[in-house]
Amino acid sequence: MVILKKIKASSxxxxxxxxxxxVLVFAIAVAILNNILINIAHKREGIIDKEMNELIYSYSNGELKLPYHEESEDLSIQCIKLKSNEIPAIRLRILNKKNKKVVERKILVDE
Known part of the structure; x- marks a missing residue:
């Protein structure tokens, strides 16, 4: 008769x-990766916000002549003067050419 050795197994x-x-380690890794990807997307939007703030600053200091149009490798920038209902305003429009995202702001101006 053969004596079998007892194999130690996990409970x-x-x-x-x-x-x-x-599963917890995997969930934490997925959350960290998601956070990194969101931050990368916000960093790209930060470039648009920076350009928008520069345009507003240039206009408020009289350095920006309207209508204004600029093309770069990544961005298309347009600034025009609006007069609707006798309220003077300017429209700033920035198009990100890579992801086709458009950011627009209307700013009321005193003239």
Whole structure:
């Protein structure tokens, strides 16, 4: 008769705990990756916000002559004067050529 050696195996509790730990590590890794990708997207939008703030500053200091149009590799910038309902305003429009996102702002001006 052959004597079989007893093989030490993990209990069900140990397997469940190990699985939970692996799932938690995976969930944390996915959350970190998602945060990194969102930050990259916001950084790209930060370029548009920076350009928009520069245009507003230039206009408020009299350095920007309207109508204004500028093309670069990534951005298309347009500034025009609006007069609707006798309220003078300017429209600033920036188009990101890579992702086709358009950001527009209307600013009321005193003239």
């Amino acid at each position: 069900l509790n140990e397997v469940i705990i190990a699985t939970v730990i692996i």
